[in-house]
Amino acid sequence: MNLEIKKDLASNWFKMLQESICNSVSDLEKNNIKFKSTTWKRNLKKDEGGGEYRILKNGKIFDKVGVNFSKVYGKFPKQFKKNILGAKKNPRFWASGISVVMHMKNPQIPAMHFNTRYICTTNDWFGGGMDVTPSKKDDNEKKEFHKILKRMCNRHNKKYYPKYKKWCDDYFYLKHRKEPRGIGGIFFDYKKENFEKDFKFVRDVGVTFQLIFQKIIKGKIKKKWTIKDKEKQYIKRGRYTEFNLLYDRGTKFGLQTGGNIEGILMSLPPLAKWK
Numbered sequence: 001m002n003l004e005i006k007k008d009l010a011s012n013w014f015k016m017l018q019e020s021i022c023n024s025v026s027d028l029e030k031n032n033i034k035f036k037s038t039t040w041k042r043n044l045k046k047d048e049g050g051g052e053y054r055i056l057k058n059g060k061i062f063d064k065v066g067v068n069f070s071k072v073y074g075k076f077p078k079q080f081k082k083n084i085l086g087a088k089k090n091p092r093f094w095a096s097g098i099s100v101v102m103h104m105k106n107p108q109i110p111a112m113h114f115n116t117r118y119i120c121t122t123n124d125w126f127g128g129g130m131d132v133t134p135s136k137k138d139d140n141e142k143k144e145f146h147k148i149l150k151r152m153c154n155r156h157n158k159k160y161y162p163k164y165k166k167w168c169d170d171y172f173y174l175k176h177r178k179e180p181r182g183i184g185g186i187f188f189d190y191k192k193e194n195f196e197k198d199f200k201f202v203r204d205v206g207v208t209f210q211l212i213f214q215k216i217i218k219g220k221i222k223k224k225w226t227i228k229d230k231e232k233q234y235i236k237r238g239r240y241t242e243f244n245l246l247y248d249r250g251t252k253f254g255l256q257t258g259g260n261i262e263g264i265l266m267s268l269p270p271l272a273k274w275k
Contacts, residue, residue: 010118053263066266086121107233110134127189133182237272
């Protein structure tokens with residue numbers, strides 16, 4: 001398949017998924033509050049793509065939701081290209097993706113994160129995943145979340161779930177605190193075995209995330225919470241912030257390739273605390 005067709009298929013899917021997820025969030029909020037949309041360009045002087053990030057704040061369910069779509073291209077900086085697959089000799093790249101972060105008003109409901117991307121250098125590959133970060137332990141929720149992920153992965157390859165679960169556990173780990181960020185999920189990168197099969201899996205990951213966040217929210221939205229619960233949530237958000245600023249690949253990639261700063265940092269919670 002022609003590479004330009006692959007790029008169009010991937011970026012069109014990410015854009016459509018952004019619209020669909022925002023519609024789902026608006027439906028949960030019963031359209032009482034709207035997303036604020038911001039479009040941006042990577043380079044104002046020449047065409048190097050850009051994107052759109054949408055943020056919803058202070059809803060009845062969500063403290064903050066960010067849904068970011070990007071499609072950018074150009075050259076990696078010299079100091080960065082050696083770290084990217086296929087960019088050492090030729091620094092040109094093309095990248096598109098969607099990232100979603102949800103911080104909840106009710107501390108009984110976990111924070112949720114999802115992203116998928118397609119990157120082209122002299123190689124081309126998919127990456128992404130999803131994970132859940134509760135501030136209150138819920139073993140049943142954890143079990144059900146991983147059961148859904150395993151079922152989804154098994155539709156494509158029975159090796160995916162154990163491999164991508166471990167990758168997620170290793171990746172979303174705060175080394176300086178020696179603790180996991182949340183209850184895990186799946187994480188994958190450099191996925192380039194077969195475009196058609198890989199793209200089918202990536203689409204399934206996106207659809208499954210949409211089903212999961214609606215299921216979790218609807219199951220917990222009426223649960224009562226206390227000020228003590230909220231304080232625990234703020235502390236957990238501090239951990240979330242530490243990970244995203246210290247370790248997150250997407251944050252580093254965006255900042256080092258001229259991405260939109262507000263769009264990149266939309267993952268940060270509106271309010272966090274440290275002891």
